[in-house]
Amino acid sequence: MSDDELPVYIIPEFASSSSSSSSSSSFEFLASVALATLEEDTTSSSRYRMSRRLFLKIVEDITATFPWFRSSANATGIRGFSEIQKCTCALRQLAYGNLADNYDEGLSFSTRTARECLDNFCIAIKYLYGEEYLRSPTSHDVARLYQAHEARHHFPGMIGSIDCTHWSWRNCPSSLRGQYHRGDHEHPTIILEAVASYDLWFWHAYFGVAGSNNDNNVLKQSSLFILEVNGKSPEYGFTVNGHRYDRGYYLGDGIYQPWSCFLKAYAYPVARKEKILKKLQESARKDVERAFGLLKNKWAIIERPARMRDKENIANAMYACVILHNMILKDDGNAISWCTSGIILTIFVLPTLIFSIAYVTKRRITCYVVILRR
Structure with a gap:
């Protein structure tokens, strides 16, 4: 299916011979109208947060790999929902954060079917694109990040900024509320640790730690430094003031440990150079905050408390939003590593x-x- 050629769907006429044929044709009529409307909506990036070309590519890849999304007929011969309808239902839940029963009246989606669309869509996105869009930076990527961050923030050797954010869990089981609840949040939360660059690309995402932990506890459980520990990380050094350094660093706030891989601002700057460094560091560290803000603004399901009861489904939804965020950046041509x-x-x-x-x-x-x- 090309970008400019979409299949033409003919709306069937209502049959008047029998009640079964009438219900079958009426269902096909509603499905055809909904499908035509959804395909018109894909031309607007503001509704689906992505271009029509990218949306159709995702639908085609998912349909080729997961048979659940393919349209099939039941025992009475009535055709079910098409792959575009199922993917659109899942995308709308991610983009707007609506309840699953919101699509019952207009699109004839039951609550159970809408939930299954969301869960299977998130699993498919993570399975198909997780290896590419959640990968660690290669030597080529690190070189581009050095060049862009030094030009923009005047920090040679900067890979990105690291920070954590919380996603509220509304339907957290009572037995886990003490573990996932913290005093500064109304509901129990689950923590996302991420590393973002200036182009708002997420180079690292680790989700699933209970909300009662702090950033240091999350760092000790995450996989950020697994490649360094195993000796497989890309070695791309940089030079500052005549000194050669083998690896880059991340910008972090004051809670992180004073390791060589973190560049933190002075807590109490006194000299003029210390004040300048603190100002530049705090300004450059806003990259990850802007990335979190854009992620929550683009996918409203993260902004609202999660209604899923299964923690695995919540994690799949979070990773799907991060992957789709990076895919949109690449499709728009705003990613540093692809420029x-x-x-x-x-x-x-x-x-x-x-x-x-x-x-x-x-x-x-x-x-x-x-x-x-x-």
Whole structure:
């Protein structure tokens, strides 16, 4: 199925011979109308948070791998929901965070079917795209990250920013509430640890730790440094003030340990250099905060308390949202690792130089910056 050619669906006429044939044709009529509406909605990226091309690619990959999404007929010969309808139902639940029974009246989706669409869709996304879009950075990626972060934040050797966020668990079992509840949250929560770069790409995501833990406890359980421990991490060094360093570092807040892989701001800066470093570090560390904000804004299911009772389903939904977030960045051409050197120079280096020139010359050149960002 190409981007510009969609199959034409003919709406069947209602039959008046018998009640069974009438109910069958009426169901097909509703399914056809809903399917045509959903295909029209895929042209708008604001509704599905992605382009029509990417949406159809995901539907095609899922249908080829998971037979559950394929349309089939029941014993009476009535056709079930198509693959586009099932994927759309799951995407709408992720994007809007609505209840599963919201799609009963308009699309004839029962509550059970809507939940199954969401669970199977998240499993399919994690199975098909998790290895590519949740991978650790390679030597090529690290080189691009060094170049972009040094041009934008003036931090040579910076891989990304690390932080944690919480997802509330509304239907947490009573036996686990003491383990997952913390005083600063209304509901029990589950923690997501992530590393994000300036382009808001998630290079690391670890989800599932109880909400009563802090960031250090999550770090000790996550797989962030597994490759370093096994000696398989990419070695791409950098030089600062004549000193050679073998590995990069992450920007973190004050709770993390004073390790060489973390660059933290001074708690009480006194000298002028310490104040400048604290200001730059706190400004650059906003990358992961912006990534969390965009993730929750794009997928409202994370912003609202989770209604699933199974923790595994909650984890699949979180990983699916992170993977889809990275897929959209790549599809839009905003990912650092998928850009050429010329594009990186245009997006990250030139706007910084232009703003520096504007600060010195007091000239209004905002229009040029907008053109360069496009």
